[in-house]
Amino acid sequence: xxxxVVVTSGKGGVxxxxxxxxxxxxxxxxxxxxxxxxxxxxxxxxxxxxxxENRVVYDFVDVITGQARLSQALIKDRAIDNLFIxxxxxxxxxxxxxxxxxxxxxEQLSAEFDYIVCDSPAGIERGAIVAMYHADEALIVTNxxxxxxxxxxxxxxxxxxxxxxxxxxxxxxxxxxxxxxxxQRAENxxxxxxxxxxxDILKVPLIGVIPECQSVLEASNRGIPVINYEQSEAxxxxxxxxxxxxxxxxxxxFIDVKKKGWFGRIFGDQ
Amino acid sequence: xxxxxxFSGRMLSYSxxxxxxxxxxxxxxxxxxxxxxxxxxxxxxxxxxxKLHLGKLLAIVRDVGLNPIGVHEGHLAEQAPQxxxxxxxxxxxxxxxxxxxxVAPIEAAARPADKTTETTQTQAPLGVVVHSGxxxxxxxxxxxxxxxxxxxxxxxxxxAIAGASLHVYGRGLGRLIAGIDxxxxxxxxxxxxxxxxxxxxxxxxxxxxxPADVLKQPARIHLEKDGALVFxxxxxxxxxxxxx
Numbered sequence: 001x002x003x004x005v006v007v008t009s010g011k012g013g014v015x016x017x018x019x020x021x022x023x024x025x026x027x028x029x030x031x032x033x034x035x036x037x038x039x040x041x042x043x044x045x046x047x048x049x050x051x052x053e054n055r056v057v058y059d060f061v062d063v064i065t066g067q068a069r070l071s072q073a074l075i076k077d078r079a080i081d082n083l084f085i086x087x088x089x090x091x092x093x094x095x096x097x098x099x100x101x102x103x104x105x106x107e108q109l110s111a112e113f114d115y116i117v118c119d120s121p122a123g124i125e126r127g128a129i130v131a132m133y134h135a136d137e138a139l140i141v142t143n144x145x146x147x148x149x150x151x152x153x154x155x156x157x158x159x160x161x162x163x164x165x166x167x168x169x170x171x172x173x174x175x176x177x178x179x180x181x182x183x184q185r186a187e188n189x190x191x192x193x194x195x196x197x198x199x200d201i202l203k204v205p206l207i208g209v210i211p212e213c214q215s216v217l218e219a220s221n222r223g224i225p226v227i228n229y230e231q232s233e234a235x236x237x238x239x240x241x242x243x244x245x246x247x248x249x250x251x252x253x254f255i256d257v258k259k260k261g262w263f264g265r266i267f268g269d270q
Numbered sequence: 271x272x273x274x275x276x277f278s279g280r281m282l283s284y285s286x287x288x289x290x291x292x293x294x295x296x297x298x299x300x301x302x303x304x305x306x307x308x309x310x311x312x313x314x315x316x317x318x319x320x321k322l323h324l325g326k327l328l329a330i331v332r333d334v335g336l337n338p339i340g341v342h343e344g345h346l347a348e349q350a351p352q353x354x355x356x357x358x359x360x361x362x363x364x365x366x367x368x369x370x371x372x373v374a375p376i377e378a379a380a381r382p383a384d385k386t387t388e389t390t391q392t393q394a395p396l397g398v399v400v401h402s403g404x405x406x407x408x409x410x411x412x413x414x415x416x417x418x419x420x421x422x423x424x425x426x427x428x429x430a431i432a433g434a435s436l437h438v439y440g441r442g443l444g445r446l447i448a449g450i451d452x453x454x455x456x457x458x459x460x461x462x463x464x465x466x467x468x469x470x471x472x473x474x475x476x477x478x479x480x481p482a483d484v485l486k487q488p489a490r491i492h493l494e495k496d497g498a499l500v501f502x503x504x505x506x507x508x509x510x511x512x513x514x
Contacts, residue, residue, distance in 0.1 A: 124408075150407055153425050157406025201425065203404050 002110040005117050006135035006172075008159070010151030012122030014143045015179035018216060019238075020119035021049045022227035023139065026242030028083035029227075032114040035074065037105075038088035039131035040121035041096060047087045050077065051223025061089040064101030070108050079228070084113075094127040106134045124158055133164050137173040139241075140204055143180050144191040149201055152176075156204065175207035177241060182212045183257045194255060208241035210234050211254040285451060286342065288317040289327065297327070301334045311335065315358055317342040324349035397434075405430065405444065414450060426466060432456065445469075454493050459504075463489040468499070475499050481510035 007020040017040075024036035038046035041061060047053045052075050058068035063086075070086075077083035086105075089096065109116050120131035132138065138159055142152045156174060165172050176198050185191045198206045210216075215232035219225065227242070229235035233254045240250040291297055314336050316327065324346050331338050340356035341347055347357045397416030405411060405420065407427030412418075418432035423440035429447060430436055434456050436448040441462040449456030449471035456470050464486050468475050470493045477485075481501050488504040494511070501510045 150427060154407040154427065157409045157428075160403070160406070161409075203423070 002113040002116045003136050004106065004110070004134050005115060005137045005139060006120055006132045006159075007117060007139045007141060008120040008128060008132055008155050009122065009141040009148070010124060010128075010153075010155035011143075011148045014141050014148050015177075015210070015216075016122070016141050017045045017049050017119055018220065018226060019139060019141050019177055019179065019210075019241075020046060020117050021225040022235075022238040023242060023245075024115070024117040025077075025080060025083060025225040025227050026239060027115050027117070027245075028077070028080045030242065030246065031082065033082045033112070034115040034117065035084040035086060035109055035113050036117040036119060037086040037109075037131075038119050039097070039127055040119065041088045041092055041094045041127060042090065043121065044088035044090050046119050047075075047085060048223060049220050050085050050225060052077070052085055052087070053223070056087045059087045059089040060105070061092045061096040063105055064096065064098060070105060094121070094125070094130075097127065097130045099130070099133075102130050103134070124154060128155070129158070129162055132159055132172075133162070135159075135163055135172050136165070137175065139175050139177050139207070140202070141177045141179055142197060142202070144178060144182075144186060144193070144197060146192065149192060149197055153202055156202065174204045175245070176202060176204040177208045177210065178206070179210040180212045181209050181255065183255055187257050207244050208237055209252060209255050210237045210241075285312065285314050286317050287314045287331065287336065287338075288319065289322060290319045292320055292322055294326065294330065298330055298334075301330065301336075311337045313337050313339045315340045315342055316346055316355075318345045321345045324353055324355075328353060401430075404440070407444075418448075424465075435459070449493070454495075456493070458491040459489075460491075461488045462486055463491075463501075470499065473497060473499055475512055479512055481512065483508060483510060 007016050007023065009016050020036055024034050028034040036046065037060060038044050040046070047056055055075050058073040060073065062068040063070050063073045073086055075085045075087065077085065106116065118131045118135065121127040140152050140156060142148050159172050159174070160166055163172050178194060178197060181194070182191060186193050194206065194209060198204060211233045213232055213234035215229045216226050216234050219229055226232065226234050227238040237254055240253065243250045289297060314331070316331065316338050322345065324341070328338055338355065340358050341350045343357060343359055350357050397413070398419060399413035399416070400419045400421065401411045402421045404422045405424045405428040407425055409428040410431065411420065412431040414433040416432070417434045417437065418430055419437045420430050421439050424430050424438060424442045424444040424446065426443045429445035430438065431447040431450055433451055434449065434453060436446055436458045438446065438460040442460040442465050444465065445467045446458050446460065446465045447469045448458045452471050454471045458468055458470060463484055466477065468480070468491055470491060473493055484501040484503050490502040490504055492500055494500055499512045501512065502508065
């Protein structure tokens with residue numbers, strides 16, 4: 001039986017798809033058979049980030065409506081053997097995701113994979129509810145900014161009341177991923193601090209802090225999950241997330257302001 | 271500026287009388303039975319689960335000493351204008367959960383947790399409801415029949431609503447509402463008061479009017495006889511009155 005992980009946030013544009021792509025890639029690189037599903041029907045992005053846009057023939061909705069078999073819609077990643085992508089449809093809308101249809105696809109995947117990563121759309125409407133419904137665990141993606149944190153609070157409430165586990169009196173295990181973190185700006189109080197978000201407001205255990213990093217944009221544009229940029233700070237931070245998710249101890253990196261060397265101090269920081 | 275009139279910040283607090291029968295004698299009998307719990311001239315809003323002659327209903331209701339001030343949307347709304355009664359929308363009414371004096375079977379404190387509306391309740395003795403989790407933005411916890419105890423934070427964007435007093439052991443950042451049936455003896459106790467709104471028996475106060483000395487402090491809020499909200503710093507006993 002696969003473990004099902006939803007990547008959700010409430011607010012849009014905070015890094016759900018970036019996180020889903022890197023998290024799934026990280027699990028697959030460690031040998032787990034992993035599939036990542038794009039639930040953002042109508043606004044699909046995951047295939048772009050994963051660099052398989054041109055290989056989409058059938059999609060999630062085609063499988064649900066019976067127009068394609070699941071094996072026809074699954075796209076195997078070019079670089080990593082254990083990694084598969086189930087793309088969303090760009091032309092349908094979110095009503096196409098019927099409860100029974102999604103449940104049946106999840107069930108089929110569950111028998112075959114170790115991990116199912118569900119990339120949720122923004123919002124708290126049907127798409128987001130369907131994406132989280134089957135989850136065993138959740139990565140809550142938040143920017144260090146009040147509207148993002150507020151929306152995450154909302155989505156945690158929804159997760160705690162509308163998921164399948166909640167309906168059965170159980171709970172979904174939550175993990176907090178803070179993305180686009182800038183230590184300098186947090187120190188200047190321009191951004192919320194990590195402790196404020198994780199301990200004061202959301203009260204959800206932290207699993208990773210992804211620093212604001214140019215490599216994220218570059219990776220997205222090239223269709224390579226940023227975790228594969230092994231030299232980049234964001235890539236390394238995502239690797240830490242995957243390691244911590246698998247119960248490996250990792251110290252936190254990239255969360256403190258870098259001490260300037262004498263060169264930086266004399267000439268100012270660029 | 272002409273100050274001949276003034277709108278004051280008081281939420282309308284009332285009970286809803288829901289009529290579930292068209293038999294005059296039955297309505298009369300039920301009202302007589304319940305009249306003990308209703309104050310004389312108590313303002314009520316009428317609601318019905320079936321179509322009724324509003325004029326006849328008004329006569330019965332006034333006869334037992336109640337004071338109908340309007341009707342809810344629904345079966346009675348069409349006839350309301352001819353009796354000069356207001357039509358109130360059910361969704362906008364803050365006390366829509368409060369039906370203490372309703373003719374319909376009174377709902378017990380142990381209402382099942384309604385997962386779909388993200389509203390949860392846990393039962394405790396004496397009509398007290400205890401909620402232990404963090405209240406998230408968008409969540410609402412209501413105990414219309416007594417005290418409500420929240421053991422954790424009430425995050426911004428959520429609301430806790432009590433028929434009697436409200437006790438908050440975490441941080442109160444959302445909307446804190448007590449005494450929804452118009453109970454003026456209800457209090458709000460909060461270990462860290464920083465709310466979006468406080469309201470007791472319909473008298474409310476917004477953050478800008480809350481005395482700065484009680485903000486982010488453990489505090490008690492109660493209602494004076496003159497209708498003013500009083501904020502008390504629990505540790506020092508310092509009392510600060512907010513006149514509406």
